Amino acid sequence: MADITQLQQIATQVRRDILRMVHGAKSGHPGGSLGCADFLTALYFKVMKHNPDFSMNGKDEDIFFLSNGHISPLFYSVLARSGYFPIQELKTFRMLNSRLQGHPATAEHLPGVRVASGSLGQGLSVAIGAALAKKLNGDKQLVYALMGDGEIQEGQNWEALMFAAHHKVDNIIVTIDYNGQQIDGSTMEVMGIGNDIEAKVKAFGWEILHMNGHDMQNIIDTMSKAKTFVGKGKPIFIIMKTEMGEPIDFMVGSHKWHGIAPSDSDLEKALAQLPSTLEDY
Amino acid sequence: MKKFEVINVKDTRSGFGAGLSELGKKNPNVVALCADLTGSLKMDAFQKEHPERFFQVGIAEANMIGLAAGMAIGDKIPYTGTFANFSTGRVYDQIRQSVAYSNKNVKICASHAGLTLGEDGATHQILEDIGLMKMLPNMTVINPCDYNQTKAATIAIADYEGPVYLRFGRPAVPNFTPENQTFEIGKALLLNEGSDVTIFATGHLVWKSIEAAYLLAEKGISVELINIHTIKPLDKEAVLKSAQKTRAVVTAEEHQMNGGLGDSICQLLALQMPTPVEMVAVNDTFGESGTPDQLMKKYGLDVQDVVAAVERVLARKG
Known part of the structure; x- marks a missing residue:
């Protein structure tokens, strides 16, 4: 198990991967990927019990679902760095005949991906279904899911929130990336649903926690606390405050970097702010 | 011309309900989800016999399809039930991404297809569902003709690994194919x-x-x-x-x-x-x-x- 410093180092390398992948593909979504890098690193290197020798059913493992599939560069980097597939394969991101599709998919059998995502608002339902299957199978491990905050504008999420509380699906921990940004602007400008997510989700019957998505110790502590609510009759929802583009100075907090690739000079400037900690692919 | 004996006159949705009930007894991985139409889909028997494997999802079909995809990941064989209109057009993208593209072992069971839904009118009479479903790669599309064939198809699709759209109807119609027939997917x-x-x-x-x-x-x-x-x-x-x-x-x-x-x-x-x-x-x-x-x-x-x-x-x- 990695300690905090090691986790931070991995997260830095993951961020380098993200920037280099999106730059290499000349397309992709760096903003949200960078913002969730600390969280997903913590999840795969500390929080979850999981097996990189991938099995689709994830029996007796914790399993993770990425609903906001556009942050695939992050997902792929973390999977590769956890041993699911060769790190060198990251260079094929978004290219023809690659297993690393623009948005995560199962058709190319990339280890670590259990369902396609990218068309937003669907991952929560799938994750809840997988949690129900774990209960039916007597599997005590948990289901984790990550979704975007803009994504919660999709109505299916509210169906899923209602269902999970009604059916007491208390073996799932869902995290929302509360960065306040979406393609067309801030979530408050585009569709003002963001400032009282806690009240809304709590009213649906979920247990709510808050987390600082850029404080590794806080992530570890909050995830540990979340686990104490497992099996108590309520699904668990973590509101994770992040900054899109963190920590690149010219990207932080701006929706402009939601879905565009850095130029050569952008990449150079960004990587200079992230000294390599492991090894670039 | 061969003469066909009408065994009885029954609705195909009841064939689905009977098939699901029989299947539930022999296959513990079969689970059923229904969007507030348990009686209409004749899923009551399964619900009564296996309450722990029956999931009422309310009037929320999009979520139902996603749940089913997730349950299939955990090796369950989910059968979703609602009217054909709400089984397809309403949830097309959920089926496309979470079920068909992801190739999940979900059985989308759709009743009240077509004009014979009757008095409820065109809002509910979907006539496009076969087309919508057959255009999706990985999807198998089945439309049985009577009670016995629907029952047999319901049972048979559990043994096939992959997404299936099973379409049936509301009214009582002549039931003439053999009872306990073997249903072979893809065989005319x-x-x-x-x-x-x-x-x-x-x-x-x-x-x-x-x-x-x-x-x-x-x-x-x-x-x-x-x-x-x-x-x-x-x-x-x-x-x-x-x-x-x-x-x-x-x-x-x-x-x-x-x-x-x-x-x-x-x-x-x-x-x-x-x-x-x-x-x-x-x-x-x-x-x-x-x-x-x-x-x-x-x-x-x-x-x-x-x-x-x-x-x-x-x-x-x-």
Whole structure:
């Protein structure tokens, strides 16, 4: 198990991967990927019990679902760095005949991906279904899911929130990336649903926690606390405050970097702010 | 013309309910989800027998499809139940991404398909569902013709690994296929051998076509009648073999002409064996309120419409 410093180092390398992948593909979504890098690193290197020798059913493992599939560069980097597939394969991101599709998919059998995502608002339902299957199978491990905050504008999420509380699906921990940004602007400008997510989700019957998505110790502590609510009759929802583009100075907090690739000079400037900690692919 | 004995008159949705109940007893991985239509889908028996494997999802079909995909990841075999309209058009992208593209072992079970839903009207009478589903890669599309066939299909699809769309209907119709039949996905059933014309029929139009074939036999026309219960994958060999023999084809279905069984058969024949075809189907219009019989007549899906289509195709065959 990695300690905090090691986790931070991995997260830095993951961020380098993200920037280099999106730059290499000349397309992709760096903003949200960078913002969730600390969280997903913590999840795969500390929080979850999981097996990189991938099995689709994830029996007796914790399993993770990425609903906001556009942050695939992050997902792929973390999977590769956890041993699911060769790190060198990251260079094929978004290219023809690659297993690393623009948005995560199962058709190319990339280890670590259990369902396609990218068309937003669907991952929560799938994750809840997988949690129900774990209960039916007597599997005590948990289901984790990550979704975007803009994504919660999709109505299916509210169906899923209602269902999970009604059916007491208390073996799932869902995290929302509360960065306040979406393609067309801030979530408050585009569709003002963001400032009282806690009240809304709590009213649906979920247990709510808050987390600082850029404080590794806080992530570890909050995830540990979340686990104490497992099996108590309520699904668990973590509101994770992040900054899109963190920590690149010219990207932080701006929706402009939601879905565009850095130029050569952008990449150079960004990587200079992230000294390599492991090894670039 | 062979005579078909009507065993009884029953709705195909009850065949689904009976099949699901029987399946639940022998396969512990089968789970059922329903969007507030348990009685309409005849899922009550399964719900009563296996409450721990039955999930009421409320009026939230999009979530139901996602839940089913997730449960399939955990090796369950989910059967979702709602009306055909809400099983397809309403949740197309959920099916496309979470089920078809992700190739999940989900069985989308859809009742009240087509005009025979009746009085509720066109909002609920989906006539596009076969087309919507057959266009999706990985999706198998099945439309059984009577109670016994629907029951057998419901049981059989559990043994097939992959997404399936199973379509059935509301009204009581003649039940004439064998009880406890073996249902083979993708296998056309030759109901009657004939030499002048082939009718390829699916769903409720199979019995209508049998009645049409009786009338045609009286006129001295020998009908080869084939039940296509699986629209995708289509039994191409059976279609080509019969078309080669009769050189005149009629297709019959309770669906839009665009995207239905006839469309699949025309594509196959145009590419491999150009043959005159006439289609009995709804022609680019919505339905309306009425009794099933009134609607089938008004929209050209009745016995006389099949007879007329055969006469037209025979005239073209020359």
